[in-house]
Amino acid sequence: MKYWLLKSEPGSYSIDDLAAEKKKRTSWDGVRNYQARNLMREMKNGDLCFFYHSSCPKPGIVGIVKVVRQAYPDHTAFDPDDHHYDPKSDPEDPRWFMVDVRIVRKLARIISLRELREHGTGALSEMVLLRRGNRLSVTPVTKKQWNCITSLE
DNA sequence: GCCAACGTTGGC
DNA sequence: GCCAACGTTGGC
Secondary structure, X not given: OOEEEEEEOOOOOOHHHHXXXXXXXXXXXXXXXHHHHHHHHHOOOOOEEEEEEOOOOOOEEEEEEEEEEEEEEOHHHHOOOOOOOOOOOEOOEOXXXXXXXXXXXXXXXXXXXXXXXXXXXXXXXXXXXHOOOOOOOEEEEOHHHHHHHHHHO
């Protein structure tokens, strides 16, 4: 089993939005970056992901979600009315993919980006999220990093 | 709002 | 294949 981190802007979709879903799950659609797409295609059912709030007053990890459906074509790319429409994605040969995730739990408290950075010389020094200039919305997390972060809670 | 970092596009 | 221009991300 692998671990990941998924970014979302709480202004558009927050951990509370996910918790409020009837089935406690959602499709992780709208990813339009090749690196992030490739990582999403590596995700397997049962993999765990941190839910990260970005572009907000207090960026950080706010919850844990589980992959419940592995990568399948992102149909929002085929919809001209969708904000993430991509005319270059052909339904016969889809360019973009999404996974479905279910909430496992909200963390008792937010583990802020600042706090993660403060562990920069320890177990988290190699964390992809913390790399300079990183903008990927989907990043891998090692078991060691996962255990370190969950122990901070 | 600023701006650094990065990805994508498109002319050549 | 190079690279300048442009758009986006995301912390601050």
